[in-house]
Amino acid sequence: MxxxxxxxxxxxxxxxxxxxxxxxxxxxxxxxxxxxxxxxxxxxxxxxxxxxxxxxxxxxxxxxxxxxxxxxxxxxxxxxxxxxxxxxxxxxxxxxxxxxxxxxxxxxxxxxxxxxxxxxxxxxxxxxxxxxxxxxxxxxxxxxWSRRRRILEADIVSRTQQLSSGGWAATLDRMRPGMRWLGDGRLQVNPYDLPAEDLTGAELLFIPSTTHRGWLGSAGPDRHAVFYPCTGSLADPADRQPTRALSRLLGPVRAGILTLLETPKSPTQLVALTGHGYGSVGGHLQVLLDAQLVRRRRSGRSVLYFRTPGGDLLVGAQHRDAAPPDPDE
Structure with missing residues (x-):
C-alpha cells in the first residue's frame, strides 16, 4: 500500500x-x-x-x-x-x-x-x-469556470463541516479510491505496493476536481497534495437550473435553491453554489420550509436541507413539462 x-x-x-x-x-x-x-x-x-x-x-x-x-x-x-x-x-x-x-x-x-x-x-x-x-x-x-468553482467550493464546505463533526479520520476515509485513514499517523493514499513516505512537517493540500479517480502531487518535500473527485455533480446547466415556469412560480432564486436540493445541502453549501449571501439564502429556505417544500435535519454541527416529496414532485413535474422558451415573450 x-x-x-x-x-x-x-x-x-x-x-x-x-x-x-x-x-x-x-x-x-x-x-x-x-x-x-x-x-x-x-x-x-x-x-x-x-x-x-x-x-x-x-x-x-x-x-x-x-x-x-x-x-x-x-x-x-x-x-x-x-x-x-x-x-x-x-x-x-x-x-x-x-x-x-x-x-x-x-x-x-x-x-x-x-x-x-x-x-x-x-x-x-x-x-x-x-x-x-x-x-x-x-x-x-x-x-x-465560475460555475465549476462554486461547485468545488461547495465540496470544500462539505468536507470542512465533516471535519468539524467527525475529525480527520471521517474526512479522509475514501476521499479518493483506495484512500483511508489507518490511524497512528498513517494515511493510505492508494492500494499499490509502494514504500511508505514520511511527510512529517510537510504542508498537505486537499484539492477537489472533476476527476474520475483523482491523483497525488507534490512540490518538493515540503508540500504534498491529494487531488480527489468532487462530490458535487457537474451536471449540465440545463439539468441544474430551474425551469422558467418554476422561476415564475417561486421566484428565480428560490426556484434555483429548490432545484439544487436534490441532495441534502447546508446553507453554506448553497451560498457557495448560488453566489447569493447567507442572509438571502436563509430567508428563501425559511419560505420553502413554511411551504413544506423542504425539510431540515441536523448532521453533526451542520443543518442540512432537503426536498420533501412535494418539492420533488414540483421540480420533477416542471422539468418533465418544460417547453422551449417563447422567442416572442
Missing part, C-alpha cells in the same frame, strides 16, 4: 483549496481517455471533436498526453499543487513554463522501460506543454 506518515503538525497546517490547473488537467485527462466524470457526458461529447482535431495536428501534443497519462500513473509535471490560495491559472501555468526542460523530461519519463518519444526531446517542452494546457483551459474549462 502507498502510505503517508503524517504528524499532527502536518494535519494542523493542512488545508483545502481550489486549483484552476487541476481542473484543466482533469479536463485534459478526460478528453484523452474518453472517461467522463459524473455529470460531464455532454461536456465530453461537445469538446472531444475539437480536442481530437487539435492533437491530430500536433505530434508533440499527441506524444505529451500519451506520456503524461499512463495506467495508474500521472506525470509529475502536471501534478504539482498550487503555492498559495490566491494563485490564478496564469500563475500555475507560469510555474510549469519555468520548469527546466531536463526536469520536465524527467517528470514525464516513466522509467527505463518507458523511454520518452523523440517529439518530447524539444528544448521548449515546458512552453509547448503550457500551450496545450492553455488551449484546454480557454476552450473547455474557462467558459464554465
Amino acid at each position: 502507498g502510505i503517508w506518515r503524517i504528524g499532527t503538525d502536518s494535519l494542523a497546517r493542512s488545508r483545502f483549496t481550489v486549483s484552476a490547473l487541476a481542473e484543466t488537467v482533469a479536463a485534459l485527462k478526460s478528453l484523452h481517455t474518453g472517461i467522463a466524470a459524473p455529470g460531464q457526458r455532454d461536456w465530453l461529447a461537445a469538446h472531444t471533436p475539437g480536442y481530437r482535431e487539435r492533437v491530430a495536428a500536433d505530434p508533440f501534443a499527441r506524444a505529451l498526453v500519451r506520456a503524461a497519462f499512463r495506467p495508474r500513473w500521472m506525470a509529475d509535471l502536471l501534478t504539482r499543487p498550487p503555492a498559495g490560495p490566491d494563485e490564478t491559472i496564469a500563475d500555475e501555468l507560469a510555474r510549469i513554463r519555468a520548469t527546466p526542460p531536463g526536469t520536465a523530461r524527467a517528470d514525464l519519463a516513466g522509467g527505463p522501460d518507458a523511454p520518452l518519444p523523440a517529439e518530447l526531446a524539444a528544448p521548449d517542452l515546458p512552453e509547448r506543454t503550457v500551450e496545450l494546457l492553455g488551449w484546454i483551459w480557454t476552450r473547455t474549462v474557462e467558459p464554465d
Whole structure:
C-alpha cells in the first residue's frame, strides 16, 4: 500500500483549496481517455471533436498526453499543487513554463522501460506543454469556470463541516479510491505496493476536481497534495437550473435553491453554489420550509436541507413539462 506518515503538525497546517490547473488537467485527462466524470457526458461529447482535431495536428501534443497519462500513473509535471490560495491559472501555468526542460523530461519519463518519444526531446517542452494546457483551459474549462468553482467550493464546505463533526479520520476515509485513514499517523493514499513516505512537517493540500479517480502531487518535500473527485455533480446547466415556469412560480432564486436540493445541502453549501449571501439564502429556505417544500435535519454541527416529496414532485413535474422558451415573450 502507498502510505503517508503524517504528524499532527502536518494535519494542523493542512488545508483545502481550489486549483484552476487541476481542473484543466482533469479536463485534459478526460478528453484523452474518453472517461467522463459524473455529470460531464455532454461536456465530453461537445469538446472531444475539437480536442481530437487539435492533437491530430500536433505530434508533440499527441506524444505529451500519451506520456503524461499512463495506467495508474500521472506525470509529475502536471501534478504539482498550487503555492498559495490566491494563485490564478496564469500563475500555475507560469510555474510549469519555468520548469527546466531536463526536469520536465524527467517528470514525464516513466522509467527505463518507458523511454520518452523523440517529439518530447524539444528544448521548449515546458512552453509547448503550457500551450496545450492553455488551449484546454480557454476552450473547455474557462467558459464554465465560475460555475465549476462554486461547485468545488461547495465540496470544500462539505468536507470542512465533516471535519468539524467527525475529525480527520471521517474526512479522509475514501476521499479518493483506495484512500483511508489507518490511524497512528498513517494515511493510505492508494492500494499499490509502494514504500511508505514520511511527510512529517510537510504542508498537505486537499484539492477537489472533476476527476474520475483523482491523483497525488507534490512540490518538493515540503508540500504534498491529494487531488480527489468532487462530490458535487457537474451536471449540465440545463439539468441544474430551474425551469422558467418554476422561476415564475417561486421566484428565480428560490426556484434555483429548490432545484439544487436534490441532495441534502447546508446553507453554506448553497451560498457557495448560488453566489447569493447567507442572509438571502436563509430567508428563501425559511419560505420553502413554511411551504413544506423542504425539510431540515441536523448532521453533526451542520443543518442540512432537503426536498420533501412535494418539492420533488414540483421540480420533477416542471422539468418533465418544460417547453422551449417563447422567442416572442
